Every structure is written in structure tokens, then in C-alpha cells.
Amino acid sequence: MRTSLPNCANSNNQCSMNPQLPPSEFDWLAICQHSRRLLMAVVEPNDFKLQFANAAFCHLAGIQPLQGVDSHSPTPLLSFLSTEDRLVLRQLYQRHVFYQMICQLQPQLLQASWMATLLNLIEEPIVVALTSPTYSEPRFIQFWLNSERLHVESTGAQADRLIETAIAKGDSAVLQAALMGKKALRLEGYRISGSLLLEGLDVTDRETIRQLTQLLINRDSILTPKKFNEVNRLLRSLFQANNVLILRSENTQAQISLGTAYDALEHCVYSMASLKGSHFLRAAKANQVQIVGDLSTDCPTDCEAMLLQQGWRSLLLIPLGVATAESSDSGQLLGLVALLSDRPNQFTPQDTKNASELILALTSALRQASQQQFAHIHPAVAWRFLQEAERRSWGLLPQPIIFANVYPLYGISDIRGSSQERNRAIQADLIEQFRLGLAIVEAVCQSQDTALGKQLQQDLLSYIKRLEEKITVDAEITAIQYLKAHLEIYFDYFAQCGEAAKTAVEAYRQACKNVHQCVYQARSQYDRMVNEVNTQLQQTWDRWQMRMQKISPHYCDCELTDGIDHMIYTGASIDPKFTPFHLHSLRYEQLRAVCECARTALKIQAQYDTQLELTHLVLAQDITVDIIHDEKTEKTFDVRGTRDTRYEIVKKRIDKALDSSSRDRITQPRMLTIVYSTEEEWQEYQQYLQYLIRESWLAPEIESGAVESLQGVEGLKFARVRILPENP
Missing domain, CATH: 3.30.450.40 (GAF domain)
Incomplete structure (x- = not known):
């Protein structure tokens, strides 16, 4: 007759999972019963149902001793584990079963050489994540398995004959495959009884x-x-x-x-x-x-x-x-x-x-x-930033990041008259919105005799006339503010002034139902067109940049506004293998890339039937500059020194420069303009132009002239030549 272990609520504070276990078999557990750190549990083979657990295990598993599971529905250990950890525990269990099969069925094989590997495997602990209601996060438990009280016997016809035969013959290949988990044991072929002891430690930390x-x-x-x-x-x-x-x-x-x-x-x-x-x-x-x-x-x-x-x-x-x-x-x-x-x-x-x-x-x-933090830096110069980051990571004082004596290559493809085009779009949208507002007031005046309404009608007519005559810089803001303050505040009332007024109010609101909360149709079309131009120019430039980087690694910064402009710095301080041939190759490739951007613009004009025209300019300079990374500014690099500042001034003003003779813009639609200072620069670029003419990028006629003096800069000259469309 089997007697049960005392419940955790009893004087010895044991947590009993199965009252059928005789305490005489588990007297050795008593010394571990009150341990706060050592986790011990006895489980049934195959299904791992808990038969016994000490107080530490009960606390970890969140098992209430007074509500302990009785013998008819013992708690399975697997319920606390993830699917992955269940598999790990079963693999270890199978190795123990395998070991006990040898011990009990073929003990003579215990002296085999491969048994040492098996012994090491079954002695190794496993680490599993045990989910517990006691803790908000899973606890990591290191478990050892003790199978000394496990009994294995074959059932006969259903036994795993392959493994039994391998055991009998000492077939090391099959046996090692089984113990390494490469071949699973068919445990249904064996009668496994007894119990397993789990010994564990909480190794969550x-x-x-x-x-x-x-x-x-x-x-x-x-x-x-x-x-x-x-x-x-x-x-x-x-x-x-x-x-x-x-x-x-x-x-x-x-x-x-x-x-x-x-x-x-x-x-x-x-x-x-x-x-x-x-x-x-x-x-x-x-x-x-x-x-x-x-x-x-x-x-x-x-x-x-x-x-x-x-x-x-x-x-x-x-x-x-x-x-x-x-x-x-x-x-x-x-x-x-x-x-x-x-x-x-x-x-x-x-x-x-x-x-x-x-x-x-x-x-x-x-x-x-x-x-x-320097991950966004251009790859050609990233090595220097990473060097500096490594220095600072060791606590060394910061050093400036400077690239000395680099050659600047600047170019721009600009939408001609983009400001005027956008102003026309603003003008069209504002006039439309004011006319919608006027329709509301006219409908209100038709439904009732209102002196204030007639005055508001006259104000709107006057505003429309001014907008049709010209558009000012601040009109986009002030006109909308005027409508909000003098018209839209009455909409709730106007909507009650007859069906025509209600319809007009709804039409106004629908036209303004967008993120801008105003009529934005013409501007939206303009924005889409500019975005399309910029996107295709960017894609074209990026393709050529990949080719140019193969010539010599160099820094390139590309900005999108109303068009695209690029700034290239190249030299030996960036690429130690840099030579004059690399410089001249990059300059020639830059011109070819700008011509390709021009051809892209021509395709866009034909495809979208737009009036937007682009001009293209390259600034030549054979004098090197020093560039420095200033962490206090948003720019990656600034030029250093007074001689370098002149180049920056020219960059900012050259696209608006005039021909000193005709006083026309030096940049013209569909044409490539090269600006230079010295005769040596012109001779080099004149050669490039001849190459481009020979390659059918450019027309053979070259125009030239002097640039009207810019503020602080004099003596600039230009050459201008028509860019040919791509030959079909």
C-alpha cells in the first residue's frame, strides 16, 4: 500500500504532486526540500508529469501548495516550456533512455570507446526558459537529468530492432547516430517505467x-x-x-x-x-x-x-x-x-x-x-570619419577632419524661370479660390438683401482684379488669411441662405479639402512636374556617378531644388592613387553626365508636354581648395581660407550671371555653359568640347563671351554650346 508525501502546507513544507509515492523512496529529497536555490523535481517518464517538487521549484513554477494537482491530473513539466525547449528536453531524455537500454540490456557494451561520448552527453546540463506566473519574464533554468531510477525493457515485436541489433552487434555508426540525435529512438517499442530526477539552478542572470x-x-x-x-x-x-x-x-x-x-x-x-x-x-x-x-x-x-x-x-x-x-x-x-x-x-x-x-x-x-553617427557620410571619405570616431571612442581630443588640396568640380542643371512658373500656379489657385468665394457671396445676395454681403462681394471682386494683374511674394499667405478672416467665418450661416448658397459653400469646401486647406490644383500640378524632373535627373546623375567613382573615389554632394546641382571634390588626400589622368577623366565624365541630364530633360518635355526649360552649367577651376568638416553646421564640408571662399562666391551667383555684352543670361535653355577664369582652363575644356562634338553630344558651333562682374569676382569668361538630343 503506497502512502503519500506530506503536502507543502504540512510541517515539513513539502510540495506533493502525487500522493502515491512512498516517502521511503525519496528520503534523500528531504535535505533539498527547503533549499532556496536548488530546484528539484521528480517526473514521470515519457510525459514528464510532476510527481514531486521541492519548495523552490513550486515557487518558481507558481504552483500553490494548498492547491497542488492531485494524482488524477498531475501538472506536466512541458507546460512551462516553449516548443523549442520541449524538444531539447526530449532529446536529452532519449539519450538517457538509450544509456539505460545499454546498462540494462547489454551491460558489456559499457566498456566500448563510444560510451565515453554518450556519458559526456547525458551529464551535460540543458538551459531552458521556464514561463512562470511568479515572474513577468521567463526564467532561465539549467537542468540536469538523473535517470538512475528509470527502467527500460523491450516489448518484443514493437521494439526498435535496428537499435537493439546495433547494441547487440556493437555497431558504432548506428549507435553514435542515435546518441547524437541523428536517429530518433522509437520509444513506443519499449516499456519505460520508474521516474526521472530533475536538478536545476536558476541561471537567469x-x-x-x-x-x-x-x-x-x-x-x-x-x-x-x-x-x-x-x-x-x-x-x-x-x-x-x-x-x-x-x-x-x-x-x-x-x-x-x-x-x-x-x-x-x-x-x-x-x-x-x-x-x-x-x-x-x-x-x-x-x-x-x-x-x-x-x-x-x-x-x-x-x-x-x-x-x-x-x-x-x-x-x-x-x-x-x-x-x-x-x-x-x-x-x-x-x-x-x-x-x-x-x-x-x-x-x-x-x-x-x-x-x-x-x-x-x-x-x-x-x-x-x-x-x-558618420554612417551617412559619403563612402569615399568615410574612412577618415571612422578614424576620427575610433580616436574619440578612446577618449582622445577631437581633431578637425580636413582634406587638403582637392580639386572642385561644380555643375548645375536648373529649371529656368521656376519661380515665375510657380507664381503663375499660385496666381491660378488663388483666383480660383476667390471666385469660389465670390460665388458663395453672390448666392447669398440673391437670397436676401444684405448691404454687408454686397460690400463683401465688391471686396472679393477687387481682390481678384489685383491677383489677375500681378502676384506678390506674400500673396500666397496673405490672400488665404484674408479669406479665412473675412469669408470662411460666415460659412455656417451662408449654408442656411438657400440651396444655391449651400451648394456654393460645399463646392468651396470640397476644393479646399486637402492637406493645404486651400485650392491647390495648379500648384500641385507644378509640384508633380518639378518632382518628376528632379527624380529623373537624380537617377541619371546617380548612374553616371557610379561610373565616375570607378575612375577615382571622390566626394560628391548632390542637392535637389528646382533642378539638380552637384559638388565634387577629388584629389590625393581622398584617393592616394589619384593622378592628373584621373582628374582630367573626371572632368570629361562630368561634362558627359551633364549632357545626359540635359537629354533626360528633353525627354521629359516631350513626354509630358511641359513648358519647363532647363539650363546646364559647369564651373571650371584648376586651383585646389581645402575642405573641412565643421560639426557645428549641417553641411558635410566647408571650404577653408580666403582663396577658397572666392570659389564659393562664384558658385552661389554664377547661374544668374549675365553676358557683359548682351546682358542676357549666360545660361540658356538646352545649352551647356562652361565658366572659366584662365586661358589654361579654357584650352583644357575646349579639348573636352571637341571630344563631345565628335561623340555627337554637342553641336559644333561654340559661342563665347565675358561674364559681367559679380560682387567681389571679376574676369570670368564663358563658352556656350547647344546639347544635341539623343540620336534615335
Whole structure:
């Protein structure tokens, strides 16, 4: 007659899953019953139903001792595991069954050489994620399986004859395939009885640190929302924290990033000087993980006051970098990661130990993020930015990024008269909207005798007349404001003044039913046309850029406005293999690319029957310039020095320049204009023009002249030649 183990509610606090187990068989479990760390459970073979579990396991699994599952419906261990982890547990179980088959059916094979491999495999623990109602996140458990009380016997005809034969013959190939999981055992061919003992330890901290390390060292920037949220979740789970803060030291500033409730990043900036005496810089100077127990009693700087105001009370600070300067709190600080809690004295010495294990991975992640802030930089010059990012990641002082003695190549394909075309579109839309408004007022006046309505009618007529005569710069804003203030405020009333007025109001509202909340038909058509021109020009230029980069890697910045303009810098400081041949090849290829852009524009004109005309200009200069990256501006590069500034002035004004003789624009539709300063420059580009004429890019007639003096720039000349359409 079998007797049951006492329930967890009894004096020995055992958690019984099956009252049929005799306590005499499991006296050895008593010593582990009250363990807080060692997890022990006895399970049935095949279905892994729990027969017994100690208090630690019951707590982890969220099993209430007083509501323990009785013998008729014992809790299966597999219900706490994912599908993947169930498979891992079953594979280990099959190896144990295999081992017991040998021990009990063919014990002489225990001396075989391959048995050592099997013994190692069954002694290895597995790590599974156990889902528990006690915890918000799965707990990682390292389990060992003990099968000493497992009994295996063949059922006869249904047994796995292949395995039995292999065991009997000592067929190592088949046996090794079985023990490595390459051949599954047909366990239905055996009668398996007894019980299995699971011994486990909660290794959630260790496993979370492993996962964090793998996540942190991959190449995605930690400051991207997706990766930050994953890191944030794991760090909060590991340290039982509420949020994560990342501080990056950049020159004299500290860039601070905080997670938000919306899975986004919130950024703010503090000067390093304002952090003097802060807990952040104290941890950096000590170069060790530190705990701030309660900010409400020790809040030395505005930054920490901001955190306290947001509800954070305790901090776990992980400095990344080495503070070597005695006179500086920050020293060579790369950055710092802080765990935040809304409870005081949340963090423990064990948290400090776990945080220390993450320093290398966090440092790697922050260095990666520092380098990737230059990810948008043009590939030809990215190597220099990455060099500087690496220097700064080690805490070294910033150095300017300069490319000296580079040749500038500037060109532009500009929509001629785009401002006038857009003004005409604005004029058409405003007149249409005012006429719709006038129709409303006229309908109202027809339905009732209203003196104010007649005056409003006269105002609208006068406004329409002024719009038809000319359009001013501010008309797009002031005209709409006028309608809103003097007409639209009456719409609810006007809609009640007869069916004609109601219909007119509805027509006005429908015409303005768009994101601009005004009539935007002509402007929309203009915008679509300009966008189409820009898109096709960009695609054309990009195709040629791929060819040009193969000649010699160079920096190229391309901007879209009403047309497209490009700025190229090339030279030995960018490409060490650079030679005069590469320079001349790039200049010639630039001209061919601009001609192709012109042909693209001609195709657009024919396809869309548009009146938009494009002009094309290339600025020649044989004098090198120095370019420097200024982090305080949005531009990637600025020219350096007074001699370089002249080139920038010419760039900004040359497309509006006039012929000093005719006072016409030097740029003309469907023509390529080259602007130069010296006879040497002209001789070089004259040769290129002859090549382009020979290749049927250009017509043979070349016009020339002098450029009217620009402010601060004199002596420029130009040559102009018609671009031929593509020969069908």
C-alpha cells in the first residue's frame, strides 16, 4: 500500500504532486526540500508529469501548495516550456533512455570507446526558459537529468530492432547516430517505467548577460530605437530596474538618451561643465560601477534634478572609459550607462558584479554607435570619419577632419524661370479660390438683401482684379488669411441662405479639402512636374556617378531644388592613387553626365508636354581648395581660407550671371555653359568640347563671351554650346 508525501502546507513544507509515492523512496529529497536555490523535481517518464517538487521549484513554477494537482491530473513539466525547449528536453531524455537500454540490456557494451561520448552527453546540463506566473519574464533554468531510477525493457515485436541489433552487434555508426540525435529512438517499442530526477539552478542572470553581450556586440547601433528597446528590456529584467539612460561624451557636451513609454528615445544635451561634481563623473573618475541609493538626498546637478523630477530615485552607474586626467572628472570618458529605478536603494552588490561583466560589451556597443553617427557620410571619405570616431571612442581630443588640396568640380542643371512658373500656379489657385468665394457671396445676395454681403462681394471682386494683374511674394499667405478672416467665418450661416448658397459653400469646401486647406490644383500640378524632373535627373546623375567613382573615389554632394546641382571634390588626400589622368577623366565624365541630364530633360518635355526649360552649367577651376568638416553646421564640408571662399562666391551667383555684352543670361535653355577664369582652363575644356562634338553630344558651333562682374569676382569668361538630343 503506497502512502503519500506530506503536502507543502504540512510541517515539513513539502510540495506533493502525487500522493502515491512512498516517502521511503525519496528520503534523500528531504535535505533539498527547503533549499532556496536548488530546484528539484521528480517526473514521470515519457510525459514528464510532476510527481514531486521541492519548495523552490513550486515557487518558481507558481504552483500553490494548498492547491497542488492531485494524482488524477498531475501538472506536466512541458507546460512551462516553449516548443523549442520541449524538444531539447526530449532529446536529452532519449539519450538517457538509450544509456539505460545499454546498462540494462547489454551491460558489456559499457566498456566500448563510444560510451565515453554518450556519458559526456547525458551529464551535460540543458538551459531552458521556464514561463512562470511568479515572474513577468521567463526564467532561465539549467537542468540536469538523473535517470538512475528509470527502467527500460523491450516489448518484443514493437521494439526498435535496428537499435537493439546495433547494441547487440556493437555497431558504432548506428549507435553514435542515435546518441547524437541523428536517429530518433522509437520509444513506443519499449516499456519505460520508474521516474526521472530533475536538478536545476536558476541561471537567469547569467543567461541574460550572455544574451545582452551577443546583442551589444552586433553591428547595429545601440541608439536605434529597435536595438535600444531590446537592450532596455534585458537590462531592466536583469537589474529589476525601470529604465535605462545612455550618456555619450562628445567634446564639451554630454548627449543623454532615455527610453520612453512609447518605445522611443528621448534625447537631451548637457555641457560637461554642468555635470561637474555629478554622480556620473564621480563614477567615471573612480572608473568603477557605483550605486546611488537615493537621489532625493543627494542631487548635485541639474541633470540629476531632472531625473529626480521624472520620478527616478536610485541609480546604478556603469562608466565606459578610463579617467586618466587628474584634473578632469571626465578624463577619457567614452560614455556611461545608468539603470534607473523609481524606488530608493533598489540596487545591490550583486547588481554591481553583474554590471561589471557587461562593461566590455557596453563599451563595444557605444564605440559602434559613435562610429555609426558618420554612417551617412559619403563612402569615399568615410574612412577618415571612422578614424576620427575610433580616436574619440578612446577618449582622445577631437581633431578637425580636413582634406587638403582637392580639386572642385561644380555643375548645375536648373529649371529656368521656376519661380515665375510657380507664381503663375499660385496666381491660378488663388483666383480660383476667390471666385469660389465670390460665388458663395453672390448666392447669398440673391437670397436676401444684405448691404454687408454686397460690400463683401465688391471686396472679393477687387481682390481678384489685383491677383489677375500681378502676384506678390506674400500673396500666397496673405490672400488665404484674408479669406479665412473675412469669408470662411460666415460659412455656417451662408449654408442656411438657400440651396444655391449651400451648394456654393460645399463646392468651396470640397476644393479646399486637402492637406493645404486651400485650392491647390495648379500648384500641385507644378509640384508633380518639378518632382518628376528632379527624380529623373537624380537617377541619371546617380548612374553616371557610379561610373565616375570607378575612375577615382571622390566626394560628391548632390542637392535637389528646382533642378539638380552637384559638388565634387577629388584629389590625393581622398584617393592616394589619384593622378592628373584621373582628374582630367573626371572632368570629361562630368561634362558627359551633364549632357545626359540635359537629354533626360528633353525627354521629359516631350513626354509630358511641359513648358519647363532647363539650363546646364559647369564651373571650371584648376586651383585646389581645402575642405573641412565643421560639426557645428549641417553641411558635410566647408571650404577653408580666403582663396577658397572666392570659389564659393562664384558658385552661389554664377547661374544668374549675365553676358557683359548682351546682358542676357549666360545660361540658356538646352545649352551647356562652361565658366572659366584662365586661358589654361579654357584650352583644357575646349579639348573636352571637341571630344563631345565628335561623340555627337554637342553641336559644333561654340559661342563665347565675358561674364559681367559679380560682387567681389571679376574676369570670368564663358563658352556656350547647344546639347544635341539623343540620336534615335
